[in-house]
Amino acid sequence: MAGAVGMWVVTGCGAAPQPEDMELEQAGADSQAEPLGADLPRVPMEKDAAWELDMYPMTGAGGLSPLSLVKFWTYERFIINGDKGIWTRPELERKLLAKAEVDECFSSIGGPISQPPCEPGTQPKRNQAYVWGLAKADKSLYFGTVANTLCLVQQGFLGFTTPEQNPYWVCEFGDSQSGTGDFRPPNLQRYDLRNHELTSLNESLPGWAELLRRTTLGLRSAGAENGVVFLAGPSVISGINLFAFDSETGGFLGAKNIPQYNNIREWVNVRGALYTGVAYSDVQGNSPGGAVLRWRGWKSSNPAVLFNFEVVGKTDAEVANLVEHAGRIYVTTWPTFNTGSARSPQTARFAGVWRSPRLEHHGLNDRDARKWDKVWDIRDYEPDLLAAAVTGGGAVASFDGRLYWGTMHVPFLATSVALGAHAAGLVDLDADGDGSLGWLELLNTALGTHRSTSVFQSDELGNEDEKVRVIYGEKYLPTYSRYAKGYTIEFDAAHRNRLKNPDPRWGSSGLGNFFNAYTWAFNVYNNDLYLGTFDWSQLALVGLQEAIGNGPLPPMAPPELAADVSSVEDARRAHHDYLRLLNIALPKPGADLFRFGNRNKSAVAESLRGLGNDTNYGVRTLVSDKKALYVGTANPMNLHPDGGWELLQLKKD
Secondary structure (H helix, E strand, O other): OOHHHHHOOOOOOOOOOOHHHHHHHHHHHHOOOEEHHHOOOOOOOHHHHHOOOOOOOOEOOOOEOHHHHHHHHHHHHHHHOOOOOOEEOOOEEEEEEEEOOOOEEEOOOOOOEEOOOOOOOOEEEOOEEEEEEEEEEOOEEEEEEEEOHHHHHHHHOOOOOOOEEOOOOEEOHHHOOOOOOOOOOOOEEEEEOOOOEEEEOHHHOOHHHHHHHHOEOEOOEEEEEOOEEEEEEEEOOOOEEEEEEEOOOOOEEEEEEEOOEEEEEEEEEEOOEEEEEEEEOOOOOOOOOEEEEEEOOOOOOOHHHHOOEEEEEEEOOEEEEEEEEOOEEEEEEEOEEOOOOOOOOOOEEOOEEEEOOOOOOOOOOHHHOOOOEEEEEHHHOOOOHHHHHOOEEEEEEEEOOEEEEEEEOOOOHHHHHHHHHHHOOOOOOOOOOOOOOOHHHHHHHHHHHOOOOOEEEEEOOOOOOOEEEEEEOOOEOOEEEOOOOEEEOOOOOOOEOOOOOOOOOOEOHHHHOOOEEEEEEEEEEOOEEEEEEEEOHHHHHHHHHHHHOOOOOOOOOOHHHHHHHOOHHHHHHHHHHHHHHHHHHOOOOOOOEEEEOOOOOOOEEEEOOOOOOOOOOEEEEEEEOOOOEEEEEEOOOOOOOOOOOEEEEEEEO
């Protein structure tokens, strides 16, 4: 859907061209690249949704209708935003370096688990799903994995408990004979670029460190400096677990649990110093929710030396991604709530962008910890407070003199929070006033709380002369209406984004793809900026196939929440119709990798099909050197023959 827009937007529709777009206009005129329409279905027109009019009647005092939201997401927004279109222009040769191995044999939900080779009557299963943290050091790639991520998200974020199985994946939840549900310990891996060998670092761990690995949710981050590589992630018990290796030999140096933090996402090298961002385990009152740490240690077998970190930045919410830009460190944050409190706008510490003091010759120190400023807040863009409260800060990059950052939206999380807010009496979603939420109201809530990833660009963010542009986003967004008792879309001030210049520079959120939910990774390679996304169209496609075939469908709302506010059957019907309505906007499945040539050029697509594997639904990690761009994928399709993470090399021919 994304790039076909460029074939039908007529002159005079949407946002007026900006002076900085002139180079883009000329480049577009000169380009003979193949449009995305060759890969994706055409953009739906209004008539495609018209047949739904009788099926989705108006309801409630405010004339609430999911049809208006369907039309907005699949048709109207492209006209309003003046989409210029995205073109497919692959430039890099791809090479598969490594892939997750079959590590179990699946028999049935709740059935016995065996090890490969798999006997007849069982299915090969790849549990390891993501290259979650990735770093390059001394001609090797070091990375950590996470297993069965889709199942963990469905259970942990959305409250699913009913097992599900289809040809792509299985989630057993509490029925698994593993004793730990769908959780499996992550793997620590090293890929030697000289001899093209993948080795497991698990075997090098002493018993006490192996216990730490087996209680690590996943290895979400990786960083390297001065001969040491760190792989780290959240513990399933408490705190974060860190593992350190000699970057030249891969030899084990040490491991440590740090209990005062509960998440760690990314590392960044800045002028010879290594920094990372964390979330505090206990957040109360006005205490900080996140911190930036600087590694003050060196390669040593002494844990006190090896794991010597200094807090050099404090933020209101957990730190996600980091980058050096214009002599400072900028970080994005994730929404944070005081420990024990519910997710709601009333308790949220909203996601944003924080900026460090100027970097002196020796970098940041503990005296700088309280000198960071929040220079952008998601509420500077998002008009709906509930949606803003669950929006995360995504990848951040410095490119061609400008700062780039994006957003993260866990599918259906905002829907779940909205239903919880209704159950708590904070909002009223009962549009027809019958005392319960039926499928029409649930469908409206799902469409109204949906967000695709938005991408922003700024000069001098935080300075008086700053200019913030949404380069891919929405001029108008659905918002909750007390009068309508549900979500509405109108093209007025109440629904317009909050930026000074509300017009998207190049196109709609998701880079035109409704299902692009995360700006997951940025990296500069060969003077181009690459952006990797999480595209959940594969999940929607499988759900649609199940809905059409009357197979088992998990309810759109968490089962316990659905029982409180509506019937499970209403939730199932809403989910069914949600997918069926959006089928007209369903692109080809697979993660998207985009490329920006300079700050005045819109994105082109390097790949829209998972870099050769449709079941890769995310470009999770990106690192590069002068020779190549290295990609770690997200692929939780644990039963599919192509499932499991992949490590790829992309380079100019």
